[in-house]
Amino acid sequence: MKVLKFGGTSVGSAENINKVITILDQQSKNTNIAVVVSAVGGITDKLLEAANLACNKNEAYKQKYDVIWSIHNKVIEGLFENSANDNEIKKQRDSLSDIISEKLNDLKSLLNGIYLINELSPKTKDKLLSFGEALSSTIIYHTLKSRSLDAALKNSQEVIVTDSNFNNAIVNFEVTNSNIQNFFSTNSNSIVLFPGFVSKSTHGEITTLGRGGSDYTAAIIAAAMDANELQIWTDVSGMYTTNPKLVKQASPIIELSYQEAVELSHFGAKVLYPPTVMPVLKKQIPIVIKNTMEPEAIGTTITKNTVNTDNSPVKGISNIENIALLTLQGNGMVGVPGFSKRLFETLAQEKINIILITQSSSEHSICFGISANDAQRAKEVIDTVFEYEIALQKIDPIVVETDLSIIAVIGDKMKSHQGISGKMFSTLGKNNVNIRAIAQGASERNISAIIHKNDVKKALNSLHEQFFEIKTKQINLFITGVGNVGERLIEQIKQQKAYVKENFKINLRITGLSNSRKMVVNDEGIDLKNWKEQLEAGETASLEGFFQHAKSLNLRNSVFVDITANEAVSKIYGEYLKQSISVVACNKIACSGNIEYYNELKTLSRKYNASFLFETNVGAGLPVIDTLSHLITSGDKINTIQAVLSGSLNFIFNNFNAETTFYDVVKQAQEEGYTEPDPRIDLSGIDVARKVLILARESGHAIELADLESDNFLTDAAMNASSVDDFFETLKTDEAYYQGLFKSAEDKNCQLKFVAEFNDGKAKVGLKEIPEGHPFFNLKGKDNIVMFYTQRYPEQPMIIKGAGAGADVTASGLFADIIRIANN
Incomplete structure (x- = not known):
């Protein structure tokens, strides 16, 4: 026997219910199946909304009721849309509509009663919420019958017996198991349908099993009948390595142990609720989580023993939102027994659930995480309980931090792998995710951290990248x-x-x-x-x-x-x-x-x-600064730097001669993109000055741009021109001056180069006549050259030479820096 549970999304529309029926038809051919269904998707919330409106004397509850009525009737219409030409099926459809209308009329009467008495007690709330599963199970049962499937409908309230703890009833397993076994001993149907979530107390009152109650119903039936398998059908293909809504690379986990599944579900994996696992865990019944929309997908299988390779001790990363962190601290706590007892007893009496606890070894403080919804109430009761100690300043008033979330790295065999927590915290640290508190048990199945809610997406993506992706x-x-x-x-x-x-x-x-x-x-x-x-x-x-x-x-x-x-x-x-x-x-x-x-x-x-x-x-794509950094890091000391650092100026002076005009060469350099739109930025030497200043600073010298000596070769008219066009006109006017610079160098068999120098803590830039034989003499085109004279290279310098200007090489330098960061 197998037990199948279908969630609200799986039965949320006629289209999805048809998929459910196909699954039931296929599986019932091989074995008898018990089927537990949730309310139609979203109906439970709508029932609560209607009830709260009615309780608050707001007649808008009637509109909410109308929406509930409309949703169920739309589902029926979709399931029987081909009944127009088949009188028998039409008759079955009309009969179902009458049954659902009767149930909805009962719901309407209950809502009217809540409106009249202006009260919504836990007992009434359970009666109200039971309608969702009753309606969905009835619709699916009659649809199965209309399609000639061997099905029966059994009200879960007739077999699952609880106490009278409304909204979260405790199951009496002795009576419940007996009821389930007795029912199936006389049942011969291939498919038996149960409404999930609902039950009855020993006094015959309607109760519900709380959050995840439909999963729990299915687990109770599976355990009572020693089922071969419990299948949880939902809208995702199993439990994922992390939240797929936040991490696109998240993938289904093929196998999990019961303990891993409990940890993941406790920490926010909403596919499965922790109480669900308990009845089947004792019987070691496998749980399989499947996707109704993709029934062929493998899904996740949860068993006692799983294959866990040495390379993947982490099975999943999960998170809980809306967390508050409360801290009780004070010098008066140190060495005094009883503080923890009083603290946790107070929270237990208020039925406030503690999600995470951490305490310093000095006993100076205790931190614990709870739902943010309980934070204010928790602070009030704790401050009251410790009022005497607070008055004596033995402890501080409770400190509350909100807007937090818990993230947890989970896996059975993390304990046998070194460095899991180190990887987790270093990954978060590298991404500036501040950790407010940490909790890790001795089993090391779960390593939890409290972080700010705004960092959750980044944290999950970073950790998933670290533990699950191929180091991409x-x-x-x-x-x-x-x-x-x-x-x-x-x-x-x-x-x-x-x-x-x-x-x-x-x-x-x-x-x-x-x-x-x-x-x-x-x-x-x-x-x-x-x-x-x-x-x-x-x-x-x-x-x-x-x-x-x-x-x-x-x-x-x-x-x-x-x-x-x-x-x-x-x-x-x-x-x-x-x-x-x-x-x-x-x-x-x-x-x-x-x-x-x-x-x-x-x-x-x-x-x-x-x-x-x-x-x-400096030097566009040339590894100038990187090389300098390596020299300094390795303990070398820079003595002198000599460099030609302007590809644009080098281009200009390599192309300027007696047959050209300075104006034409500068204009060509501008048009080909070697200079800034305003060439004065390049020709004034300020760009070169900034570059050698950066090299000086990277060498460890604290100098300012004003400290740098600059030998400007441009005329005053060029420097004082009011516009770029005026600047170019001065080049024409002063052509004889620029030709004179060229002639002086040519007469000495020298080349004109704009040189940057740094020596003995001082930097300067200027136009120089470079003699033949010097490393700068044959520097062609837009090339740059940098010579580092250091303690290790005192006579023959380390030389870096290559293209120092141009969009492609500059872009490649930026690309290289990006890759450096990625490799960090």
């Missing part, structure tokens, strides 16, 4: 500045996404995009096939708005990428770092501006475990 790390990118370099970066990510995921187990996902006008954010990731259209259709851009989106989404492994030259953008880096959102900056302003801000960003990066990388600040 998801990186969520928020990119601002999608001009030339930004477009290339997006294209590189689109092109390399599959390769990076396959070879490095990194899933790159662009979650937010912004330019100066528009921004778009999608926590599922932006489709890179049409990102420009999505951005153009996005909301009005703002720095604060973009940040608030990133903050409120609170996604794991988030990275803010700044591909602008905007000072305002650089000023918001700290806010991102405080949210543990890493920052990748192409923008040089933050690292070359005020040194206090530079140091602050470095401190925030360490404090909030968020990377702050800016490799492209």
Whole structure:
């Protein structure tokens, strides 16, 4: 014999009930089955809503009743929609409608009575709620009969006997088991239908079995009959590794032990309720959780012994919402027995359930988690009980923290695996999930932590990634500045996404995009096939708005990428770092501006475990800063830095000669994207100055931009021009001056290079005549070169050389920084 239970969603519509009937027809051919059904989906809530309205003298309860009537009649119409040409089936449909109408009239009379007496007692509430299962089981039974299936309907109230604890009755198993066994000993039907959730007291009063009561009904019947299997049919394909609504990568768990299932169900896995397991656990009857909508899916099987490989000790990650954390603390508790007894007795007397407990070894404090709905009442009664000690300042008034949730990592064999708790807490820490309390039993089947409710989604995704996915790390990118370099970066990510995921187990996902006008954010990731259209259709851009989106989404492994030259953008880096959102900056302003801000960003990066990388600040895609960092970390000391750090200036002076004009070369550099739209930013040397300043700071020297010596080669007219167009006119006017610079170098067989130097704590930049044989002499095109003279490289420097300008190489440098963060 098998026992099958179908939840509210499974019987929530005519379409779903037809699926249920197909399942029953198939299974009843092989064995007799007992079938327990819940109320039609949503009806229990609607019954309560109607009753509460009636109790409050609100005549809107009549509209709620009408909705309940309409739902059931719609189900009947759907189940018998082909009865028009079959008189016998039509007759059965009409008979069923009459029976349901009679039951609904009884419900209406009960609601009218609640309205008249203005009271809803626990006893009346149970009578009211019993209508849901009575209606659904009656509809399904008559539908089975109309389709010639061998079915019977048995009222659960005739076999399940309880005490008079209304709303959550305690089962008398001795009488109940006897009743069930006696019934089946004389029953010959292939299918026996039972309404779930309902029962009767020893005094003949209607009672209910409380939350998850239909599951419990099925388990009681299965245990009484020593069934071969208990099947729980719902709208998901088993118990999942975590909440699939919050974690897209969650997957069904094929096998669980009873204890694991109890832990997961206790901690929020709503597919199964903890009391359900108990009757069948004693008899070791397997529980199979199946999906009514996908009956062919394997589902989850719960048994005594399961296969648990060494590689997967964690079976699931669950959570409970709406938690309050209460703390009783004070020096007067230390070494004084009885505090815990008084505390927990007080809560028990108030019927307040404790979900989690943790106590410091010093006995200075006791923390416990309860439902937030009970928090205020708990505080009041505890403060009253300990009023004397509080008055003497032996203990503090109870401290209540709300807006919390519990997350739990669960698995039978976690105890035999080292480092499970370490992985759990380090993963949460890396994602800036603050843990308020921890509880772990000696069995190590469950490791629980209380966190803020806003961090639940990030915590579950992070932990699921750690314990269940093939070490694929998801990186969520928020990119601002999608001009030339930004477009290339997006294209590189689109092109390399599959390769990076396959070879490095990194899933790159662009979650937010912004330019100066528009921004778009999608926590599922932006489709890179049409990102420009999505951005153009996005909301009005703002720095604060973009940040608030990133903050409120609170996604794991988030990275803010700044591909602008905007000072305002650089000023918001700290806010991102405080949210543990890493920052990748192409923008040089933050690292070359005020040194206090530079140091602050470095401190925030360490404090909030968020990377702050800016490799492209110097040398575009060249690994200049990374190499410097490795030198310093390994204990080397920088003596001198000599560098050509402007690809645009190098391009200009490599192409400027007696046959060209300085104007033409600068104009070409601007048009080909080697300079900023305003070339003075490049030609003034400020960009190079910022770069060498950053290298000096990364070498450990605290210098400001004002400390740097700059030898400007532009004329005063060029520097003081009121516009870019005026600037270009000065180049034409002063062509003889620029030709003079070239002629001076040519006469000495030298090349003009704009050089940055750092030596003995001082930095300077300027145009130099580089003699033949010098490493800078043959530097071509837009290449950069950096020479590090260090204690380990005192005579022959470490040289880094390559393209130092261009959208593609700059984008590749940003890409490399993102991958560095992913590998951290």
